[in-house]
Amino acid sequence: xxxxxxxxxxxxxxxxxxxxxxxxxxxxxxxxxxxxxxxxxxxxxxxxxxxxxxxxxxxxxxxxxxxxxxxxxxxxxxxxxxxxxxxxxxxxxxxxxxxxxxxxxxxxxxxxxxxxxxxxxxxxxxxxxxxxxxxxxxxxxxxxxxxxxxxxxxxxxxxxxxxxxxxxxxxxxxxxxxxxxxxxxxxxxxxxxxxxxxxxxxxxxxxxxxxxxxxxxxxxxxxxxxxxxxxxxxxxxxxxxxxxxxxxxxxxxxxxxxxxxxxxxxxxxxxxxxxxxxxxxxxxxxxxxxxxxxxxxxxxxxxxxxxxxxxxxxxxxxxxxxxxxxxxxxxxxxxxxxxxxxxxxxxxxxxxxxxxxxxxxxxxxxxxxxxxxxxxxxxxxxxxxxxxxxxxxxxxxxxxxxxxxxxxxxxxxxxxxxxxxxxxxxxxxxxxxxxxxxxxxxxxxxxxxxxxxxxxxxxxxxxxxxxxxxxxxxxxxxxxxxxxxxxxxxxxxxxxxxxxxxxxxxxxxxxxxxxxxxxxxxxxxxxxxxxxxxxxxxxxxxxxxxxxxxxxxxxxxxxxxxxxxxxxxxxxxxxxx
Numbered sequence: 001x002x003x004x005x006x007x008x009x010x011x012x013x014x015x016x017x018x019x020x021x022x023x024x025x026x027x028x029x030x031x032x033x034x035x036x037x038x039x040x041x042x043x044x045x046x047x048x049x050x051x052x053x054x055x056x057x058x059x060x061x062x063x064x065x066x067x068x069x070x071x072x073x074x075x076x077x078x079x080x081x082x083x084x085x086x087x088x089x090x091x092x093x094x095x096x097x098x099x100x101x102x103x104x105x106x107x108x109x110x111x112x113x114x115x116x117x118x119x120x121x122x123x124x125x126x127x128x129x130x131x132x133x134x135x136x137x138x139x140x141x142x143x144x145x146x147x148x149x150x151x152x153x154x155x156x157x158x159x160x161x162x163x164x165x166x167x168x169x170x171x172x173x174x175x176x177x178x179x180x181x182x183x184x185x186x187x188x189x190x191x192x193x194x195x196x197x198x199x200x201x202x203x204x205x206x207x208x209x210x211x212x213x214x215x216x217x218x219x220x221x222x223x224x225x226x227x228x229x230x231x232x233x234x235x236x237x238x239x240x241x242x243x244x245x246x247x248x249x250x251x252x253x254x255x256x257x258x259x260x261x262x263x264x265x266x267x268x269x270x271x272x273x274x275x276x277x278x279x280x281x282x283x284x285x286x287x288x289x290x291x292x293x294x295x296x297x298x299x300x301x302x303x304x305x306x307x308x309x310x311x312x313x314x315x316x317x318x319x320x321x322x323x324x325x326x327x328x329x330x331x332x333x334x335x336x337x338x339x340x341x342x343x344x345x346x347x348x349x350x351x352x353x354x355x356x357x358x359x360x361x362x363x364x365x366x367x368x369x370x371x372x373x374x375x376x377x378x379x380x381x382x383x384x385x386x387x388x389x390x391x392x393x394x395x396x397x398x399x400x401x402x403x404x405x406x407x408x409x410x411x412x413x414x415x416x417x418x419x420x421x422x423x424x425x426x427x428x429x430x431x432x433x434x435x436x437x438x439x440x441x442x443x444x445x446x447x448x449x450x451x452x453x454x455x456x457x458x459x460x461x462x463x464x465x466x467x468x469x470x471x472x473x474x475x476x477x478x479x480x481x482x483x484x485x486x487x488x489x490x491x492x493x494x495x496x497x498x499x500x501x502x503x504x505x506x507x508x509x510x511x512x513x514x515x516x517x518x519x520x521x522x523x524x525x526x527x528x529x530x531x532x533x534x535x536x537x538x539x540x541x542x543x544x545x546x547x548x549x550x551x552x553x554x555x556x557x558x559x560x561x562x563x564x565x566x567x568x569x570x571x572x573x574x575x576x577x
Contacts, residue, residue: 002031003028003031003032003035003037003040003043004040004043006024006025006027006028006031007024007025007028007040007043007044007047009021009024010022010023010024010025010028010044010047010051011047011050014047014050014051014054015054015197015198015199015200015235016196016197016198016235018051018054018055018235018236021047021051022051024047025044025047025048025051026044028040028043028044028047029041029044029045029048032044038071038074038075038077039075039077039080041071042068042071042072042075042077042080043068043080045064045065045067045068045071046064046065046068046080046083046084046087048064049061049062049063049064049065049068049084049087050087052064053087053090053091053094054235054236054237054239055236055237055238056237056238056239058091058094058095061087061091062088062091065084065087065088068080068083068084069081069084069085072084078111078114078115079111079112079115079117079120081108081111082107082108082109082111082112082115082117082120082124083108083120085104085105085107085108085111086104086105086108086120086123086124086127088104089101089102089103089104089105089108089127090127092104093127093130093131093134094239096134098131098134098135101127101128101130101131102128102131105124105127105128105131106124106128108120108124109121109124109125109128112124118151118154118155119151119152119155119157119160121148121151122148122149122151122152122155122157122160122164123148123160124148125144125145125147125148125151126144126145126148126160126163126164126167128144129141129142129143129144129145129148129167130167132144133167133170133171133174138171138174138175141167141171142168142171145164145167145168145171146168148160148164149161149164149165149168152164158191158194158195159192159195159197159200161191162188162191162192162197162200162204163188163200163203165184165185165187165188165191166184166185166188166200166203166204166207168184169181169182169183169184169185169188169204169207170207170210172184173207173210173211173214176214178211178214178215181207181211182208182211185204185207185208185211186204186208188200188204189201189204189205189208192204198231198234198235199231199235199237199240201228201231202228202231202232202235202237202240202244205224205225205227205228205231206228206243206244206247208220208224209221209224209225209247209251212224213251216561218251218255221251222251225244225247225248225251228240228244229241229244229245229248232244238271241267241271242268242271242272243268245264245265245267245268245271246264246265246268246272248260248261248264248267249261249262249264249265249268252264253556253569254558254559256558258496258508258569258571259496262498262506262571263499265554269550383442384403384407384438384442387403387438387441387442388400388403388404388407391403399441402441403438403441406434406437406438406441407438409434410431410434410435410438413427413430413431413434414431414467417431417466417467418466418467420466421465421466422463422464422465422466422577423463423464423466424459424460424461424462424463425453425457425459425460425462425463425464425495425576426459426460428464428466428469429451429453429459429495431470432451432469432470432473432493433451435470435473436449436473436491439477443482446481446482446489447477447481447482447484447489447490447491448489448490448491449490449491449492449493450490450491450492450493451492451493451494452492452493452494452495453494453495454494454495454496454497454505456497457495457496457497457505459495462505462576462577463576463577464505464574464575464576465540465541465544465574465575468537468540468541468572468574469493469507469509469572471534471536471537472509472534472537472570472572473491473493473509475534476491476509476511476513476568476570477491477511479513479514479516479519480511480512480513480514480515480516480519480567480568481511481512481513483513483514483518483519483522484512484513484514488512489511489512489513490511490512491509491510491511492508492509492510492511493507493508493509494507494508494509494510495507496508502576503575503576504573504574504575504576505573505574505576506571506572506573506574507570507571507572507574508569508570508571508572509569509570509572510558510567510568510569510570511567511568511569512566512567513567513568514565515557515558515559515565515566515567515568516555516557516568517557517565518565534553537553538551538552538553541553541572541573541574541575544575545573545575552572552573552574553570553571553572553573554570554571554572555568555569555570555571556568556569556570556571
């Protein structure tokens with residue numbers, strides 16, 4: 001009875017007070033082993049797995065579930081198997097491995113139906129509904145949630161009851177029935193609050209943010225995000241902290257608070273990196289761990305056989321001496337072979353590293369050449385020369401002379417910059433001003449611009465990658481500002497310091513143009529070229545940052561309260577020297 005009590009305490013506290021939950025889970029295992037109560041050992045491993053999942057340690061979580069399944073199979077404990085299968089499915093849900101979620105959730109559902117466990121069935125149906133919801137099959141999701149809702153009412157468990165109400169609220173919000181969805185979410189939040197279920201309050205809060213975002217209630221969004229982040233920190237749930245910080249970044253960005261948006265984005269990246277290092281292996285943990293367990297069992301059998309043989313040999317002195325000499329010889333030989341193998345592997349690693357370094361430098365050089373080509377594209381050169389020709393035809397010799405002088409100066413600076421991987425920030429801004437002045441002359445001052453450099457940055461001392469920003473500025477002019485019908489078209493290029501980071505700066509390029517969607521609808525020319533130039537720049541920055549998956553460039557459309565496009569902004573992380 002005490003083992004079952006400490007197990008239930010550990011399970012109930014897992015979402016409320018993780019430190020106390022760990023204490024009771026450990027006590028469950030110790031008491032169960034002392035009493036040789038196998039079912040209790042199974043339950044303690046399930047509790048360990050749940051707590052590891054909440055902390056983002058998916059590989060450790062998989063290890064504990066395998067132990068629980070192994071024990072449950074030995075004693076034919078169906079409920080223990082169903083819980084483990086369902087929770088493995090939940091881990092795969094966090095990884096968005098939907099086929100695996102359905103596989104394990106349906107296994108658990110079949111077992112719970114066999115033993116008529118209604119609460120367990122409600123949990124399984126709720127999880128299956130989540131899969132369909134994430135795949136945008138909303139009606140199927142609601143069908144499973146409604147089935148689970150009826151079972152949850154019978155089981156009298158307020159937590160699964162509240163969870164399904166949250167999901168129903170999400171459904172109506174997705175169907176644009178916002179007020180109905182909010183009513184359900186507030187009911188679920190009230191139920192979760194009464195039972196101090198912080199995790200469920202976080203889930204309802206995140207869905208409320210989605211609803212209030214559609215209603216344009218920014219004050220409510222700010223309050224809810226702050227509240228649920230405090231709860232996630234209290235629970236030490238890194239998965240939720242990462243997700244909420246990403247939501248904060250989106251919220252601040254939509255409000256034009258780029259400094260807060262970037263800080264929240266950095267927090268999200270830091271948290272997600274710490275979790276994803278373990279998540280990358282989670283989807284193979286089940287098979288891998290089971291294989292390793294079987295392998296260890298086989299090795300143990302072989303070791304016992306060897307020990308038995310050795311005991312027989314030890315009874316004879318001569319055989320013992322011979323075996324010892326043989327073992328010594330094998331050990332010496334093994335050490336020699338290991339040292340030789342290690343030296344060979346070390347040499348291969350050095351050669352491989354040198355080859356990778358050579359490939360890296362070659363690819364970086366190729367990207368820099370492509371970057372030069374993207375800035376000196378034939379369209380720009382042709383249009384510039386054509387502008388000079390038009391000035392001459394119109395007998396505007398002074399304008400032609402000024403344009404030609406600026407054009408020649410820009411070409412010289414681009415060619416000089418192409419010889420260097422990094423150039424001073426001051427030179428980059430001068431090159432951008434030359435380019436923008438040419439565009440202004442070509443388009444008869446159709447737009448205005450400003451270039452801002454943070455007062456804490458020394459434009460003459462810090463260096464940034466050369467020829468990075470022009471493709472984005474040209475994109476903003478051609479796709480955003482030139483099609484704009486009003487005469488207030490404006491472009492801003494701002495270089496900002498990142499607090500406590502001396503190795504990077506942030507460049508924000510913003511315009512108040514027509515937005516990307518409308519631009520695509522109008523089929524403005526040079527779209528293919530610009531996409532290529534931006535892709536080249538992205539690849540080059542990834543090489544400079546030594547990153548494979550993270551994106552140093554973020555492009556967002558800006559909307560007013562009526563969801564009308566009011567421009568575009570681009571955030572670019574730049575390494576500095």
